[in-house]
Amino acid sequence: MTTRRTGLREQKKQATRVALREAALRLALQHGPDNVRVDDIAEAAGVSPRTYNNYFSSREQAIVAAVTAERESRVAAALAARPARTRLADALTEAILEQYTEPRDHEALLLITTSPTLREAFLDAAAAVEHPLAAAIDQRLGDTGTPVARVLAASVAAAVRVALQQWLQPPAAPLTAGGLVVPSGSLPDLLRSALAALAPALDAAEEQAQQRPRR
Amino acid sequence: MTTRRTGLREQKKQATRVALREAALRLALQHGPDNVRVDDIAEAAGVSPRTYNNYFSSREQAIVAAVTAERESRVAAALAARPARTRLADALTEAILEQYTEPRDHEALLLITTSPTLREAFLDAAAAVEHPLAAAIDQRLGDTGTPVARVLAASVAAAVRVALQQWLQPPAAPLTAGGLVVPSGSLPDLLRSALAALAPALDAAEEQAQQRPRR
DNA sequence: GCGCAAACTTGCGTGCACGCAATATTTGTT
DNA sequence: AACAAATATTGCGTGCACGCAAGTTTGCGC
Numbered sequence: 403m404t405t406r407r408t409g410l411r412e413q414k415k416q417a418t419r420v421a422l423r424e425a426a427l428r429l430a431l432q433h434g435p436d437n438v439r440v441d442d443i444a445e446a447a448g449v450s451p452r453t454y455n456n457y458f459s460s461r462e463q464a465i466v467a468a469v470t471a472e473r474e475s476r477v478a479a480a481l482a483a484r485p486a487r488t489r490l491a492d493a494l495t496e497a498i499l500e501q502y503t504e505p506r507d508h509e510a511l512l513l514i515t516t517s518p519t520l521r522e523a524f525l526d527a528a529a530a531v532e533h534p535l536a537a538a539i540d541q542r543l544g545d546t547g548t549p550v551a552r553v554l555a556a557s558v559a560a561a562v563r564v565a566l567q568q569w570l571q572p573p574a575a576p577l578t579a580g581g582l583v584v585p586s587g588s589l590p591d592l593l594r595s596a597l598a599a600l601a602p603a604l605d606a607a608e609e610q611a612q613q614r615p616r617r
Numbered sequence: 618m619t620t621r622r623t624g625l626r627e628q629k630k631q632a633t634r635v636a637l638r639e640a641a642l643r644l645a646l647q648h649g650p651d652n653v654r655v656d657d658i659a660e661a662a663g664v665s666p667r668t669y670n671n672y673f674s675s676r677e678q679a680i681v682a683a684v685t686a687e688r689e690s691r692v693a694a695a696l697a698a699r700p701a702r703t704r705l706a707d708a709l710t711e712a713i714l715e716q717y718t719e720p721r722d723h724e725a726l727l728l729i730t731t732s733p734t735l736r737e738a739f740l741d742a743a744a745a746v747e748h749p750l751a752a753a754i755d756q757r758l759g760d761t762g763t764p765v766a767r768v769l770a771a772s773v774a775a776a777v778r779v780a781l782q783q784w785l786q787p788p789a790a791p792l793t794a795g796g797l798v799v800p801s802g803s804l805p806d807l808l809r810s811a812l813a814a815l816a817p818a819l820d821a822a823e824e825q826a827q828q829r830p831r832r
Numbered sequence: 833g834c835g836c837a838a839a840c841t842t843g844c845g846t847g848c849a850c851g852c853a854a855t856a857t858t859t860g861t862t
Numbered sequence: 863a864a865c866a867a868a869t870a871t872t873g874c875g876t877g878c879a880c881g882c883a884a885g886t887t888t889g890c891g892c
């Protein structure tokens with residue numbers, strides 16, 4: 403059920419997708435993100451420029467995809483893998499940390515930090531967790547069909563986004579007056595505290611689900 | 618303090634901004650969203666095409682702006698206007714409903730429903746609440762400087778987005794198996810129930826803030 | 833194997849977003 | 863009132879996204 407689509411076809415598609423995003427990243431690292439034309443990427447991957455655009459709808463998307471890859475679906479899978487009796491909030495936090503903590507290509511992340519457009523694309527990519535996550539959460543809550551799971555998933559995605567945003571943000575300015583702004587800690591910490599703010603909502607949803615009969 | 622920028626300059630800018638978005642909407646209604654070129658909009662507003670692009674970074678954005686306008690900042694203002702002693706979750710819900718319930722140009726909304734690209738832009742526009750809202754929430758929580766307010770604001774924005782998405786979604790298909798999917802009620806109801814899922818998180822943040830000394 | 837239908841790729845054309853540098857307008861200052 | 867600094871507007875050029883209508887490949891039943 404994971405791959406309904408037959409064989410060779412899907413296989414080839416995945417291959418070109420990978421070829422494209424890796425070419426994109428490689429060229430971006432090599433020549434700088436602004437000195438890479440779409441045509442170059444397409445050529446490097448051995449497809450027509452038009453085909454490139456069938457896979458990615460912006461240059462930045464392709465570059466960033468080399469880092470984010472299938473992280474989104476993995477988060478959902480990681481959540482589903484946790485024992486059903488663990489607290490939803492905890493399971494979620496662990497699942498997310500597990501995916502965002504693994505030290506992906508550090509060089510690439512540095513590159514992304516550099517360009518505003520790439521940062522933007524990187525943050526947007528995080529939004530892709532929403533749908534898989536909504537499904538996974540809904541399942542945990544007993545397939546309510548309610549939009550609650552969607553809201554929670556969207557909120558979690560938003561929280562992740564905020565955490566990533568803080569993390570990417572160059573420590574830049576000499577801290578605004580009052581010294582209130584924390585110099586942005588490690589990513590795991592940022593993620594944890596962002597998600598902590600949502601924990602009560604997750605708990606509440608879980609509790610309601612348990613009072614309802616499981617299907 | 619609301620408008621630091623002096624007078625004539627900002628006034629003119631606002632004027633052309635309004636002219637642009639209204640021209641965009643009018644032309645879109647008149648000729649259909651796909652039969653409006655950027656040059657037409659610019660000409661109708663009496664500015665160069667290049668200037669148009671200094672105000673809006675996509676055709677859809679301009680059209681949608683005619684409906685969403687300054688709704689975002691108003692939500693924050695509406696929140697700030699509520700008495701500080703009301704429950705944060707309630708104040709927020711009221712503030713949002715207040716802004717999204719007023720029957721804006723119905724004709725335009727119908728148009729937006731029509732085109733996928735416009736729907737997309739409309740949903741994206743809702744994300745603009747995030748920043749003003751974060752500021753307003755942070756103030757209610759006692760200017761913590763913590764990212765908690767940001768996370769909550771982002772979550773609220775996400776919830777609003779989900780509600781709008783359900784609302785825009787044409788009742789289309791004959792309901793999936795089991796009859797679990799509700800035929801998308803009224804917008805106020807959708808917003809209310811979406812925000813209800815976040816209420817526990819808002820309560821918790823508020824409670825923590827009250828235990829901390831106000832600055 | 834054969835051939836048809838569905839799915840993917842490609843080239844072309846159009847409209848668009850946006851950086852850049854020159855020009856025009858506004859504003860605060862003397 | 864005149865000037866200089868700040869800020870907006872405009873034209874131009876480049877690269878890009880994407881609809882469309884061929885052409886090509888893959889999958890499947892016979």
